[in-house]
Amino acid sequence: MRKKVILITGASGEIGQALVQSLCEQNELPIITLDIAPVSEAAHPNVLHMQGDILDKALLSRLVSEYEVDTIFHLAALLSTRAEFTPEAAHRVNVEGTLGLLQMAAEQSDWRGNPVKFIFPSSIAAYGLPDLETKTQYTRVREWEWNNPRTMYGCNKLYCEQLGIYYSQYYRQLAADRPVMLDFRCLRFPGLISAYTVPSGGTSDYGPEMLHAAAQNKPYGSFVREDCRIPFMAMPDAVKSLLHLTAAPRENLRHSVYNVTSFSLSAIEFRDWVLKYFPEGQITFQPDEKRQAIVDSWPADLDDSAAQRDWGWSPDYNLERSFGEYLVPNIRRRYQG
Ligand SMILES: NC(=O)c1ccc[n+]([C@@H]2O[C@H](COP(=O)([O-])OP(=O)(O)OC[C@H]3O[C@@H](n4cnc5c(N)ncnc54)[C@H](O)[C@@H]3O)[C@@H](O)[C@H]2O)c1
Numbered sequence: 177m178r179k180k181v182i183l184i185t186g187a188s189g190e191i192g193q194a195l196v197q198s199l200c201e202q203n204e205l206p207i208i209t210l211d212i213a214p215v216s217e218a219a220h221p222n223v224l225h226m227q228g229d230i231l232d233k234a235l236l237s238r239l240v241s242e243y244e245v246d247t248i249f250h251l252a253a254l255l256s257t258r259a260e261f262t263p264e265a266a267h268r269v270n271v272e273g274t275l276g277l278l279q280m281a282a283e284q285s286d287w288r289g290n291p292v293k294f295i296f297p298s299s300i301a302a303y304g305l306p307d308l309e310t311k312t313q314y315t316r317v318r319e320w321e322w323n324n325p326r327t328m329y330g331c332n333k334l335y336c337e338q339l340g341i342y343y344s345q346y347y348r349q350l351a352a353d354r355p356v357m358l359d360f361r362c363l364r365f366p367g368l369i370s371a372y373t374v375p376s377g378g379t380s381d382y383g384p385e386m387l388h389a390a391a392q393n394k395p396y397g398s399f400v401r402e403d404c405r406i407p408f409m410a411m412p413d414a415v416k417s418l419l420h421l422t423a424a425p426r427e428n429l430r431h432s433v434y435n436v437t438s439f440s441l442s443a444i445e446f447r448d449w450v451l452k453y454f455p456e457g458q459i460t461f462q463p464d465e466k467r468q469a470i471v472d473s474w475p476a477d478l479d480d481s482a483a484q485r486d487w488g489w490s491p492d493y494n495l496e497r498s499f500g501e502y503l504v505p506n507i508r509r510r511y512q513g
Contacts, residue, residue: 184248245281247294311476371411390457400463410493420487
C-alpha cells in the first residue's frame with residue numbers, strides 16, 4: 177500500500193513556507209515538499225523534502241510509485257518580473273511544469289477512483305487592462321473580465337487555469353469510459369505581503385519591499401509611481417484562502433477560479449502606512465517606466481464576491497489589522513530583536 181500524502185511544489189518559496197507551517201499545525205496527512213531549492217525551515221517530522229525540478233518526469237514517476245498523492249498545492253513558478261527576463265524558461269516551468277503535474281494528477285485520480293485535489297494559485301497578472309483610464313473606470317474586476325495579460329507570467333497563469341479546467345471536466349472526453357477526473361480549484365491572488373519573507377521576482381514586490389526596508393532603516397526607492405494602485409493581502413489570509421478553498425464541499429463551488437483579496441492601496445498610501453509605524457523610513461519614488469507599465473495593466477481592486485458566496489471567503493486581516501497586528505509586530509521582532 178502506498179502512503180497517502182499532500183504534495184506541495186514550490187514549498188521553499190514565500191507562500192510555500194507559510195503553507196507548510198500551517199498544514200503541520202493541522203497535523204493532517206504527511207507532506208511531501210518538492211522544490212528546486214532546499215527547505216529553509218527546520219525539518220518537521222510530518223514533512224519529507226524532495227529537492228528537484230517539477231519538470232523531472234522520472235522524479236514525478238518515482239513519487240507516485242511510492243506515495244498516493246491526495247492533494248497537490250502546485251506553487252512552483254517563475255514570478256512575473258523574473259519571467260519577463262527569461263520568457264521561454266518561464267513558459268517551461270509555469271506551463272510545461274503545470275501540465276506534467278496535471279497529467280500526473282489526472283492519471284492518479286483515475287487509478288485510485290477518487291479525484292486528486294489540485295490547488296493552483298493564479299494571480300492578478302492574469303488580467304490586463306488596456307490603459308489607466310480603463311483601470312480607473314473598472315476598479316473591482318470580476319474573474320471573467322479583462323483577461324488580456326501583457327506578461328509571459330500572466331499568459332502562463334491564465335492558460336494553466338484553462339488547462340486545469342480541461343483536466344477536471346473534459347479530459348479523455350472521446351474515450352469509451354469517462355475517467356475519474358481531478359478536482360481543480362484555483363485562486364487569483366493579489367500582491368501578498370509576508371512578515372517573515374521578502375519577495376523576489378514579482379512585480380507587486382514594491383509594497384513589501386518598502387516595509388521591510390523601512391523596518392531595517394534602509395533607504396528604498398519604489399519602482400512605481402505614487403498613484404499606482406493594486407490590491408494586497410497579508411500572507412496568513414493567502415494560506416487561509418488556500419486551505420478554505422481546499423476544504424469547501426465540491427457541490428458548493430460554481431466556479432473553478434476565484435478572486436480573493438483584502439485591501440487596495442496606492443503606492444503613496446502604502447508608504448504612509450509604513451511611515452505611520454516606521455517614521456524614520458526613507459521611501460522615495462523612482463518609477464521604472466517598464467515595470468510601471470505592467471502594474472498599470474493590473475486591476476486596482478478585485479471583486480471576490482463569488483468566493484464569499486460559494487465558500488464563505490473573508491480575510492481575517494483588513495488593512496488596519498494587517499499592519500497593526502500581523503506585519504509590524506512580527507517585522508519589528510524580526511529586525512529589531
Ligand atoms: N507572492 C505573491 O504575491 C503571489 C501572488 C499571486 C500568485 N502567486 C503564486 O503563488 C505561487 C507561490 O508564490 P511565491 O510568492 O511563494 O513564489 P516564490 O518565488 O517565493 O516561490 C516559488 C518557488 O518555486 C520554486 N521553483 C521554481 N521553479 C521550480 C522548478 N522548476 N521545480 C521546482 N521548484 C521550482 C522556487 O525555488 C521557489 O521556492 C506561485 O505560483 C505564484 O505565481 C504569488
